[in-house]
Amino acid sequence: MSDETGTGTPSTSPAPGPRPEEIRFFGTSWVDHSGGYALRRAAVGVGALLAAVAGCFVLRFAYQGLAIADVGAFVNVLVVVMFAICSAFAFNRTWSGFSQRPDPERQASLRGFLTIGFVGVLAAHALRCLTEAPGEKLRRQEYETAREQFERRTTRRTRNPSKKAPGKSGKKRA
Numbered sequence: 001m002s003d004e005t006g007t008g009t010p011s012t013s014p015a016p017g018p019r020p021e022e023i024r025f026f027g028t029s030w031v032d033h034s035g036g037y038a039l040r041r042a043a044v045g046v047g048a049l050l051a052a053v054a055g056c057f058v059l060r061f062a063y064q065g066l067a068i069a070d071v072g073a074f075v076n077v078l079v080v081v082m083f084a085i086c087s088a089f090a091f092n093r094t095w096s097g098f099s100q101r102p103d104p105e106r107q108a109s110l111r112g113f114l115t116i117g118f119v120g121v122l123a124a125h126a127l128r129c130l131t132e133a134p135g136e137k138l139r140r141q142e143y144e145t146a147r148e149q150f151e152r153r154t155t156r157r158t159r160n161p162s163k164k165a166p167g168k169s170g171k172k173r174a
Contacts, residue, residue, distance in 0.1 A: 016150075016154075017146075017147060017150045017151075017154075018143065018146035018147060018150055020139065020143045021139050021142070021143070023133050023134070023135055023136065023139060025040055025043075025044050025133075026040055026041075026044075026133045026136075030132075030133045030136045030139065030140070031140075031143070037133070040133075041129050041132075041133055042129070044125065044129050044133070044134070045125070045126050045129030045130060046126075048122045048123075048125040048126035048129065049122070049123075049126040051122050052119050052122035052123050052126060055118055055119045055122065056119060059083060059119070062079075063076070063079065063080070066079060082116065083116065083117070083119070085117075086113050086114075086116040086117030086120070087116075087117040087118075087119045087120035087123075088117070088120060089113055089117055089120065090113060090114045090116075090117030090118065090119075090120035090121045090124075091117070091120030091121070091123055091124045092120075093107075093110065093113075093114065094114075094120065094121045094124035094125070095124045095127075095128070097135075098124075098128055098134055098135050098137065098138060099137060099138055100138065101138070
């Protein structure tokens with residue numbers, strides 16, 4: 001018998017129980033740190049850092065465009081402060097999102113801030129990759145909790161209660 005991909009190898013049935021959630025760029029390799037996990041983590045960290053640096057250059061060119069347009073000191077300061085605040089806010093939201101699930105509605109309403117503060121998001125990803133895959137701790141915690149609950153549910157009953165032997169109902173006869 002072959003698996004669904006048609007490679008000709010026999011398919012194995014997946015283990016029962018909860019499945020780990022995939023993380024972008026890592027798949028499920030974060031569970032056992034296999035499949036080039038360390039290399040992927042380094043690549044994602046370096047990539048995020050390079051993207052943040054490239055973003056800073058783009059912002060610098062935009063600032064130089066404002067200076068050439070001579071829009072005034074107030075607008076220049078306003079733009080710099082706006083990007084600084086949005087980047088700090090985006091960093092904080094992204095960093096806290098690695099340890100707890102963000103509210104989807106609130107996340108959608110803050111999408112503009114996160115887009116403007118993209119440098120903060122990229123910096124948070126680059127820094128998190130120094131210790132783990134971004135979001136690994138949260139997903140590991142959820143996965144282990146789900147595994148424990150699954151184990152408790154499956155080990156609670158060892159036999160089918162409807163197949164009790166007659167006369168073994170637990171009641172004493174006089």
